[in-house]
Amino acid sequence: MEKIKAALAKVKSKKTGFNTGGNASKRTIVKTNKTNRDIGEINYTNTTVVKLDAAHLEKNRIVSHLSHNANAGIFDSLRTQILQKMEENNWQTIAVVSPTPESGKTLVSINLAMSIARQPQKTVVLADFDLRKPKVAEYLGIAVEKSINEYLENKATLEEVLVNPSIQRMVVLPTMRPVHGAAEKLSSSKVAELIAELKERYESRVIVFDLPPILSADDAMILLPQVDCVLMVIANGVSTQTEIEDSLHLLPKDNVAGIIYNMADSESKPYYY
Template structure:
């Protein structure tokens, strides 16, 4: 299995034994996942097909451009970006020829581990500060070809860390290390602080999650402008997180750039 082995070993000037130690598979609770709208883990859940469709659209564009890192962004909080990032990662991991590494860069409000119902020994921000090895952060949930780098606790004022050379080297190594792996990065909201702006130019492409009725039209326009101004980051499209009444059949609508 691939599972992000050795990812970013030199990013914090440390070596990691991720290539030599056996993977520690973390069991997942299906009921917990579905309570938190994580449905792509279970292929029998009808809504999982929505993320498979999004996966196909996203991977088609990424493959055509040799992109391997994908940011998931939103204008404001509570837009559903983390839920989408987890579901899309799981959907990609179901493909036999692909693997998915999900990175939680929303340091102020990390939630990936909470949504999965699990924990890691250490946090990603500790690794980037050189305080632990990658093995202490990297977890392999109960799904082949899916791995996670998360944070156990919030970090104050993380823009400096996200914009540091350590983070830049870390992302570059993640991108180059495995041609079959897609690295999905859950970023902070674009409007609330400059955290996402510090790291977004170092990521190949992005999709934006907009919650229906939550973000104002001006906030959406401002967020689109921010992403498009990052000349090195291509916006693949926008995902509309629909109203609760519509979620029963199809919780997301996707509009590709130029569509």
């Protein structure tokens, strides 16, 4: 915790205008869509529907599909603060990043998306854009034939690669295998079209992108200009203070929806800034 505080203080003291995403203790009612109306039952007739295995999810620390789980509560409060910030700024898409690997990005992306989906006024897409080390499908226990891999190779349409994990108001865009030339793919017009198409589908839709670490490759920095805001995950003991500072400097300062300090205590509960 001290390391991130020190890194933040240093970045802020340089008067970069860095914005950490507001005060975590501030609680106001979130207006979740323009009409604030519940979205009725969605029939996923054109979307592949898969059933998730509860034991597999638990083993992988995925909790947010459960409304009465203590750890899900942590993600619900994160969701509330993130959605509030997104609503205030008219942001629809959020990228989950970290300075270095193994910080908990994928875990946070999945739990955050599930928590958003439990809000009756929202629908959510979780897109696995960590094309080098895609893990969303593995953590969820999803095995499908057509995924982002096929979409990028022009072998499948968006409709064919969307997966409903038997959770209302949630679809997943899995990447089943590492993608060769990930940085080039992410800067291609194909990816720009994919993002545009996802955004156009429903006004109430939040799109969560699970991205690679900022400092490992260009991928995250290539995609960030196409995404409205960023959620930074910093894991206790994983990144050095210099790595944290370097990545904070690289983020678009006015578009940081929040910073999470993950694996912060013995119970490994994430903290939100």
